[in-house]
Structure formats: C-alpha cells, structure tokens
Amino acid sequence: MTDGDALPTAREGARIDVEDVAVSFGETAVLEDVSLTIEPGEFVGLVGPNGAGKTTLLRAMSGSLEPDRGTVDVDGAPLHERSSKGASRLVAVVPQNTGLSFSFDVRTVVEMGRYPHRSRFSPPGEADREAVDRALERTRTAQFADRPIDEVSGGERQRVVLARAIAQQTPVLLLDEPTASLDVNHQIETLELVREFVAEGRTAVAAIHDLDLAARYCDRLVVLSEGAVLESGPPESVLNRNVLAAAFDANAVVTESPVTRTPTVSALRATDAEATVPDRVHVVGGGSTAASVVAELAAADCTCTVGPVTGGDAAAELARGQGFETISVEPFAPLSDVDRAAVRGAIEAAGVTVVADLEVGAGNQLLLEELAGRESIAVVEDRPFTERNHAGERARELYERCRQRGVVTPPTDVLEAIAEAATRTEPSRTELEADDD
Numbered sequence: 212m213t214d215g216d217a218l219p220t221a222r223e224g225a226r227i228d229v230e231d232v233a234v235s236f237g238e239t240a241v242l243e244d245v246s247l248t249i250e251p252g253e254f255v256g257l258v259g260p261n262g263a264g265k266t267t268l269l270r271a272m273s274g275s276l277e278p279d280r281g282t283v284d285v286d287g288a289p290l291h292e293r294s295s296k297g298a299s300r301l302v303a304v305v306p307q308n309t310g311l312s313f314s315f316d317v318r319t320v321v322e323m324g325r326y327p328h329r330s331r332f333s334p335p336g337e338a339d340r341e342a343v344d345r346a347l348e349r350t351r352t353a354q355f356a357d358r359p360i361d362e363v364s365g366g367e368r369q370r371v372v373l374a375r376a377i378a379q380q381t382p383v384l385l386l387d388e389p390t391a392s393l394d395v396n397h398q399i400e401t402l403e404l405v406r407e408f409v410a411e412g413r414t415a416v417a418a419i420h421d422l423d424l425a426a427r428y429c430d431r432l433v434v435l436s437e438g439a440v441l442e443s444g445p446p447e448s449v450l451n452r453n454v455l456a457a458a459f460d461a462n463a464v465v466t467e468s469p470v471t472r473t474p475t476v477s478a479l480r481a482t483d484a485e486a487t488v489p490d491r492v493h494v495v496g497g498g499s500t501a502a503s504v505v506a507e508l509a510a511a512d513c514t515c516t517v518g519p520v521t522g523g524d525a526a527a528e529l530a531r532g533q534g535f536e537t538i539s540v541e542p543f544a545p546l547s548d549v550d551r552a553a554v555r556g557a558i559e560a561a562g563v564t565v566v567a568d569l570e571v572g573a574g575n576q577l578l579l580e581e582l583a584g585r586e587s588i589a590v591v592e593d594r595p596f597t598e599r600n601h602a603g604e605r606a607r608e609l610y611e612r613c614r615q616r617g618v619v620t621p622p623t624d625v626l627e628a629i630a631e632a633a634t635r636t637e638p639s640r641t642e643l644e645a646d647d648d
C-alpha cells in the first residue's frame with residue numbers, strides 16, 4: 212500500500228490464521244493451543260468471561276505479543292516476521308486502554324494512524340489528510356479535532372482511537388472492547404462502522420462483553436474460556452444455555468429479540484430451587500409475567516408447556532422460541548372442548564402448574580374449573596387483583612380456591628414456589644369433584 216491509496220477494496224482483506232498458539236505469563240498459562248481462522252470479510256466476536264484470554268489473543272494477533280508456541284499468520288505470512296511498519300500496514304488495533312498520556316490534539320492522534328504509510332521525515336500528503344478527515348468524519352470526532360486528547364471524555368477518546376485505526380487503512384481491524392465506555396447510541400454507531408468496513412471486504416475481530424451486541428453485529432462468535440476455544444460458530448448456534456453455563460458459569464436463557472431478530476441473553480439469578488423444580492411445568496396465563504416464568508424455567512432446564520394462549524402473546528412467542536409446546540386459542544373465544552382437554556392433559560403431565568397473573572373473569576371460567584382444587588399449583592401475582600378482575604362471581608370464587616390450595620408467590624420467588632408446590636400431593640379426581648360441589 213502506498214501513500215496515495217484510497218480505502219482498501221474488497222480484494223484487500225486479509226486472512227488471519229492462528230495455529231496452536233500458547234502464551235504464558237510466568238508460570239500461568241493464559242492461552243493454550245488456540246487455533247482459529249478468520250476470513251476476509253468476516254467480523255468475529257471474541258466473547259468469554261473476565262480473564263479468559265481475549266486481550267492476550269488480540270495482542271498475539273496484532274503482533275504486539277509473540278506467542279511462546281504456535282503461529283499467527285496474517286495475509287499468508289507470520290506476523291512477527293514482518294517489520295513493525297509492515298505489520299502496522301496490515302493490522303490496526305483499537306486497544307482497551309488508549310494509553311495516550313501526552314496532550315496531543317485529537318487530529319494529531321488520528322494522524323498517527325498514517326505513520327505506517329509515510330516515510331519518516333516526509334510531511335503528510337494529500338492522501339494522508341484525506342484519510343484523516345474521512346476517519347474523523349466517520350467516527351463523528353471531527354467536531355473536537357482541535358481539542359487536546361486529555362480534555363475529551365472517555366467515550367470520545369475511544370472514538371478517537373477508532374478514528375486512528377480507521378485512518379490506518381488496514382485490511383485487518385482488531386478491537387478490544389470497542390463499546391465499553393460508549394453510550395448506547397455510539398455503541399451502535401461504532402459497530403455499524405465496523406460492519407461497513409467488513410462489507411468492504413476487511414477482516415475484523417473484536418473482544419466484546421455485551422453478548423447481545425456481539426450477537427447482533429458479528430458473523431461469528433468465538434467463545435474463549437480458560438485460555439481455550441470452547442465454541443465457535445454463528446451467534447444463534449453458539450449462544451445457548453449450555454455454552455453460557457460452561458463458559459460464564461451463568462444461569463441464562465437465550466431468546467430472540469423481537470426488535471432485532473437476533474439472540475438476546477438474559478442472565479438470571481441462580482437459586483437452590485432449580486434443583487427441585489420438576490422436569491415438566493405447565494404455565495397458564497400470558498403476557499410479561501408468564502413470559503418471565505417461562506424464561507426462568509427454561510434457564511432451570513425445565514420443559515414447559517404453555518396455554519391456553521393467543522398467537523402473538525409474549526409468553527407464547529418465548530415458549531415457541533425455546534421449542535416448548537403451546538396450546539394456542541383464538542382471542543376472546545371460550546375454551547373449546549378440544550382445547551380444554553389439551554389443557555387438562557398438559558396440567559396432568561406436568562409436575563406443577565403455574566398460574567401467572569391470570570385474568571379473572573368469565574372468559575377464563577372453564578380454565579379456572581380445570582385448575583381449582585389442585586394442590587400442585589403456583590399462583591404468581593404481579594399485577595394487582597383489581598387489574599386482573601373482570602367481574603364474574605364464579606371465576607372469582609374458582610380463582611380464590613386456586614390461591615387457597617396452591618402456593619401464592621410474587622414473580623421474584625417463582626422457582627421456590629414451584630419447588631414447594633411440587634412437594635404437594637394432588638387430590639384424586641373424586642376429591643376434586645366433591646370439592647366442586
């Protein structure tokens with residue numbers, strides 16, 4: 212690449228081959244036999260818990276750290292065999308700590324990205340000025356280009372360092388937590404910018420803690436755990452409950468964001484109750500309370516059935532996303548005999564039935580008939596009864612019987628309530644019928 216080059220085109224992307232890389236600091240092995248190939252035009256997210264080795268791997272990929280064993284090839288040749296200028300023409304880095312201690316103005320910092328393209332004593336040429344202006348513009352840092360770098364905010368400084376990397380016009384961009392101190396709007400802008408560069412055929416690798424953002428913007432996620440690659444693949448296949456438990460020791464559920472249609476991770480508290488939750492639970496009710504119950508149960512590795520629910524209901528969507536069965540009914544229609552039989556079957560197949568913020572009115576009377584009198588019921592109440600009460604003396608009475616026999620709980624303690632309800636012995640059908648009389 213010469214001074215006069217414009218932005219690299221698709222042909223100028225470079226492949227990264229990491230082979231059997233091992234790095235130790237003193238006695239501590241930090242990376243062990245990491246192998247990874249990243250193709251031009253690919254944006255890979257490195258995810259993993261604190262201390263997993265993400266920064267160390269990025270440093271090995273940038274050539275700033277020579278591995279104890281193994282090789283890092285960029286564009287077909289070992290990086291550490293290239294001159295530092297040669298490596299800087301291939302790989303630009305946006306580090307986690309900007310390390311800018313002198314009071315340069317912002318434009319001067321961005322101009323540093325041009326050093327690999329210039330001879331030592333020559334002044335910046337037209338192409339350099341253009342690249343710098345373009346980088347300032349694309350990162351929205353032009354408006355404070357003349358300010359000293361130590362007088363801009365942490366997030367602004369991060370964007371300046373991104374501008375410096377962009378001005379470097381390399382086929383490979385490595386970013387360590389590029390969105391860490393950015394506000395929500397600049398997080399999106401930064402990752403959109405990385406996507407633009409990837410669309411130009413370049414290669415990008417970013418360590419990202421925010422799994423939702425990583426899933427939304429990266430083509431592939433590589434999960435590092437204890438210095439090794441635990442999993443690698445498209446976000447929707449890599450982000451699952453088992454991988455999150457193995458890598459992060461997290462109790463998490465992965466759903467699809469209805470807005471971005473990409474995976475979104477909700478980490479939930481871990482409770483002892485999980486161990487005693489039955490394998491199968493039926494959830495009655497809908498909306499956000501039922502959805503949060505389904506999420507907690509999915510994270511606890513419990514199979515749910517949900518229903519009756521109407522098509523677009525939040526709980527129904529979430530359940531279907533987890534591969535759970537739902538009993539779908541038409542809105543505002545009374546429960547048909549077939550649906551009632553299906554609900555009864557689901558209740559009887561489940562160890563516990565959760566009644567989540569159920570609307571109490573004539574419309575749900577047949578459903579309440581199925582529930583009333585049973586013992587292994589957890590009644591979750593978030594919205595006050597007055598909001599859920601749609602009159603109907605009989606429905607109210609049946610609901611009250613659910614509350615008396617079941618375990619009433621706020622949503623926060625639902626797993627504990629389910630565990631308690633699971634210890635109850637269900638009355639026989641004769642008892643239920645007698646109760647009903």
Ligand SMILES: Nc1ncnc2c1ncn2[C@@H]1O[C@H](COP(=O)(O)OP(=O)(O)OP(=O)(O)O)[C@@H](O)[C@H]1O
Pocket residue numbers: 236241259260261262263264265266267268418
């Ligand atoms: N220069 C060093 N000397 C000694 N140990 C180091 C050095 N750099 C990193 N480590 C250790 O190596 C391990 C991996 O660190 P690294 O920064 O690569 O992890 P990370 O996945 O980027 O973590 P985080 O998510 O917290 O940024 C950590 O235990 C860290 O303490």
